[in-house]
Amino acid sequence: MHIAILAYPGISPFLLSTPLAVFGEPFLEAGHQLSVCANPGQLGGIGGLALTTHWPLARAHEADVVILPGWRDADEPVSADLLEVLSEAAARGALVVGLCLGAFGLAAAGLLQGRRATTHWRHTEAFARRHPDIQVEADALFVDEGAVLTSAGLAAGLDCCLHLLGRLMGTGEANRVARHLVAAPQRAGTQAQLLKQPTLGSSGARRLSEALEALRADPRYSPSLDELAAHVGMSRRNLSRHLRERTGGGLKDWLRRMRVAQAQAQLAAGARGLESIASRCGFADAHALRAAFRTELGLTPMQWLAQQPPGSRE
Known part of the structure; x- marks a missing residue:
C-alpha cells in the first residue's frame, strides 16, 4: 500500500508530523510506501523552518491513500495543483483524507458533496456557509465517510489517523501505535471538539487520572458515581464536572x-x-x-x- 502526504509552502510542521508519526513506523516496517509529496523547492514552515521533500506532487497519483494535512488559511483558496491531485485520487478510487483545514481542499475538489464532514471548530460555520451541500458535523473530532475522511483541529488529526490505521491494518495495530505515541486509543470520532481541561497538576485531576487508569486495568469494576467521587475525594457534582471536561461525557x-x-x-x-x-x-x-x-x-x-x-x- 502507498500513502501520499501532500505538502505545500507554509504547512504546519505539527500537522505534517501527525500522519508521519502514525503511518511512518508501522507502514515502513510492513513494507508499505509512505511519500511526502510537494512541488519542487523549499517549503517554508512556521518560525523560519525550511522543509524539503524528495517526491513531487505527481507521485501522489500512484498512491492508495492521499492525505492533505491542513491548509494555510480558511479564507485562502486551496491551490489548483493540490485540488488536481485530490480530484484525480478520488476518481481512481483512492482513499482521500483532509485533516483540519484540509477539509476545505476536499470540499473545493468536489469530494464532499452530499456527505458528512468536519473541520476545525473555529471555521465550521464558514465551512457550512460556503458549502451548503455538505452536512457539517461541527462537534465531531473526525468523520469517516468511507472513501473520504475529515478531521477537526491539530490533535483531532491524530485521532483520525489512528482510526484510519485501524481500518487499514486492524485495531490491534492501531492500539499498538497509540500506546507507542502515548495517545488514547478509544477516542471516538463523535466526541466533542471543545473539552475544557482540568487544571494541570491539580490534586483532583491527578486522582481522577489514577482512578480512570485503574478502571482501564480492571474494566470489570463498575463503581457508581458516588463511589468514584468518594474514592477521588470529590463531591458528586465536582466529579461530574471533571469527567465532562476530561472525556466529554459522563462515567457510563x-x-x-x-x-x-x-x-x-x-x-x-x-x-x-x-x-x-x-x-x-x-x-x-x-x-x-x-x-x-x-x-x-x-x-x-x-x-x-x-x-x-x-x-x-x-
Missing part, C-alpha cells in the same frame, strides 16, 4: 467506550466467545457487549471483526 459513557475498545483489541488479537470477552471487559453478558458495540460503532462485534483486514491481529 466513558466506561462503555473504554470497554468497547478493550473488546475490540481482544477480538483483533484472536479471542473468541462473546460471553468470555464480555466478562473480561466488564460487560454483564454478550447481549450488553453487542448493545455497546451498536451504540459506539453501529455494528455488532462480528460485523466489526469482519471489516478488519487480514493479518491485523496483534
Whole structure:
C-alpha cells in the first residue's frame, strides 16, 4: 500500500508530523510506501523552518491513500495543483483524507458533496456557509465517510489517523501505535471538539487520572458515581464536572467506550466467545457487549471483526 502526504509552502510542521508519526513506523516496517509529496523547492514552515521533500506532487497519483494535512488559511483558496491531485485520487478510487483545514481542499475538489464532514471548530460555520451541500458535523473530532475522511483541529488529526490505521491494518495495530505515541486509543470520532481541561497538576485531576487508569486495568469494576467521587475525594457534582471536561461525557459513557475498545483489541488479537470477552471487559453478558458495540460503532462485534483486514491481529 502507498500513502501520499501532500505538502505545500507554509504547512504546519505539527500537522505534517501527525500522519508521519502514525503511518511512518508501522507502514515502513510492513513494507508499505509512505511519500511526502510537494512541488519542487523549499517549503517554508512556521518560525523560519525550511522543509524539503524528495517526491513531487505527481507521485501522489500512484498512491492508495492521499492525505492533505491542513491548509494555510480558511479564507485562502486551496491551490489548483493540490485540488488536481485530490480530484484525480478520488476518481481512481483512492482513499482521500483532509485533516483540519484540509477539509476545505476536499470540499473545493468536489469530494464532499452530499456527505458528512468536519473541520476545525473555529471555521465550521464558514465551512457550512460556503458549502451548503455538505452536512457539517461541527462537534465531531473526525468523520469517516468511507472513501473520504475529515478531521477537526491539530490533535483531532491524530485521532483520525489512528482510526484510519485501524481500518487499514486492524485495531490491534492501531492500539499498538497509540500506546507507542502515548495517545488514547478509544477516542471516538463523535466526541466533542471543545473539552475544557482540568487544571494541570491539580490534586483532583491527578486522582481522577489514577482512578480512570485503574478502571482501564480492571474494566470489570463498575463503581457508581458516588463511589468514584468518594474514592477521588470529590463531591458528586465536582466529579461530574471533571469527567465532562476530561472525556466529554459522563462515567457510563466513558466506561462503555473504554470497554468497547478493550473488546475490540481482544477480538483483533484472536479471542473468541462473546460471553468470555464480555466478562473480561466488564460487560454483564454478550447481549450488553453487542448493545455497546451498536451504540459506539453501529455494528455488532462480528460485523466489526469482519471489516478488519487480514493479518491485523496483534
